[in-house]
Amino acid sequence: MENKIEDQIPMIFLCGPPGSGKTTVGAKACQNLELRFIDLSTPEIDEKPLSSQKEICMEAINNRSADVIALPWSFQEDRSVRKWIRSLGVLLLLWAHPLDMQAISGRSEPLFTPSPRIKTKGGFGRNGTGCREFRRLNNAADEVLLLIGRSLDEAVDDLEGYIVDIRQEALEPPMVRAGLSDWVDDWYEDYDVRKDIINIVVDAMARYILYLQSEGKSPRTLSGVYSDLQASGMLVMSYDYPEEGTTSEILDLFSFPPWTIEFKRKFSNSPNAIARYERNLEGFANFLKSSK
Numbered sequence: 001m002e003n004k005i006e007d008q009i010p011m012i013f014l015c016g017p018p019g020s021g022k023t024t025v026g027a028k029a030c031q032n033l034e035l036r037f038i039d040l041s042t043p044e045i046d047e048k049p050l051s052s053q054k055e056i057c058m059e060a061i062n063n064r065s066a067d068v069i070a071l072p073w074s075f076q077e078d079r080s081v082r083k084w085i086r087s088l089g090v091l092l093l094l095w096a097h098p099l100d101m102q103a104i105s106g107r108s109e110p111l112f113t114p115s116p117r118i119k120t121k122g123g124f125g126r127n128g129t130g131c132r133e134f135r136r137l138n139n140a141a142d143e144v145l146l147l148i149g150r151s152l153d154e155a156v157d158d159l160e161g162y163i164v165d166i167r168q169e170a171l172e173p174p175m176v177r178a179g180l181s182d183w184v185d186d187w188y189e190d191y192d193v194r195k196d197i198i199n200i201v202v203d204a205m206a207r208y209i210l211y212l213q214s215e216g217k218s219p220r221t222l223s224g225v226y227s228d229l230q231a232s233g234m235l236v237m238s239y240d241y242p243e244e245g246t247t248s249e250i251l252d253l254f255s256f257p258p259w260t261i262e263f264k265r266k267f268s269n270s271p272n273a274i275a276r277y278e279r280n281l282e283g284f285a286n287f288l289k290s291s292k
Contacts, residue, residue: 009170011061011089012163014070015082015137017111019104020094021147021155022070028152029159030068038066046072054081061088068163082140087216090166093141094159097121097128097148139218175199178206179226183233191237200250201236205229208287228280231267235259251288257281 014022023039030037038060045053053075060066075081085091096104098112099122105111114123115130124130128148129138138144145162147155175181183202188195208229212222236242236253239262257278264274 009067009167011064011066012068012166013085013089013091014068014094015076015085015091015141016094017098017101017105017133018073018107019101019111020096021159022094024152025094025147025155025159026068026070028156029163032156033160033163035067035163036065037068037070039070040075041070041072046074050075050078050081054084057085067167076137079140082137083216083218085216086140086142087214090143091141092162092166093137093144095128095134095137095144095146095148096150098124098131098133099128139220142213142219173203174206174210175202178209180206180209183230187233187237190234193237193242194244197242197244197250198237200247201233201254204251204254204288204291205233205284207291208284211287224276225280225283228277229284231263231277232258232281232284235262235266238262248292254281254288255285257285 014026016022018041022041027037027039040053040057040060045056048056053072057069057071057075060069071085082091098114102111112124112131112133115125116123118125118130120126121128126148127146128134129146143162143166145158147158150158169177175184180202183205184195184198187193187198187202209222209226212225217225232254236258239259240253242250242253258281260274260278263277267277268274
């Protein structure tokens with residue numbers, strides 16, 4: 001039974017530039033939590049071809065030989081690799097101030113691109129997020145831990161909290177893991193629909209969100225799906241009044257993008273927003289069909 005529960009817990013991949021604390025903070029946090037840690041961000045691995053780095057990482061994943069893995073910098077810079085990693089577990093970005101990370105890394109070549117619009121802290125701003133390298137990793141990561149101004153002990157404590165939360169959340173029901181639990185109570189309060197029926201709808205939407213996460217979809221894409229699923233649920237609760245039926249019959253209300261005309265009237269008449277709504281709800285419909 002313990003192995004089955006452990007298999008439900010995703011591996012956590014620490015990303016971030018050299019000097020961000022992946023090795024030092026990651027190793028200490030895992031030691032305190034009695035978790036297995038593998039550091040792949042060493043210079044020896046970072047200098048290997050990308051294909052070799054991927055093989056090393058894949059071996060650790062297949063063998064489940066770690067709970068937390070620190071990723072090499074060159075590995076992270078490839079967009080397809082970042083998407084691949086997100087499909088295999090949780091990508092957690094550690095980010096300190098670029099000036100500090102550059103100094104700690106010991107590298108002579110510039111690791112970061114300052115913004116010409118920012119005049120403080122070397123062009124990176126007080127929070128150190130004013131560069132394209134942060135934006136790129138921030139868009140790819142599931143979670144972001146900002147360590148600007150944090151001592152080593154504080155950074156370790158912060159990372160421990162993130163790791164514990166991620167591992168505990170993995171054992172929660174789908175709607176909790178996807179962050180949709182509030183929809184059940186909100187819709188039950190706002191619409192004349194039975195709670196068990198709302199639960200069926202929200203559970204299916206949560207499973208779809210988790211499926212997209214496992215496919216490595218970006219946070220920006222997931223945000224759009226989240227918004228459109230919420231809108232579709234509100235429209236169905238408003239106009240279709242599902243009072244009873246089997247799970248399959250209830251979810252058939254989403255077998256095609258529901259109430260697109262009302263979406264235009266109540267939420268947005270932007271052609272792009274309408275097209276995104278239809279595209280995202282078609283994806284949800286296909287997911288429901290394949291899950292039967």
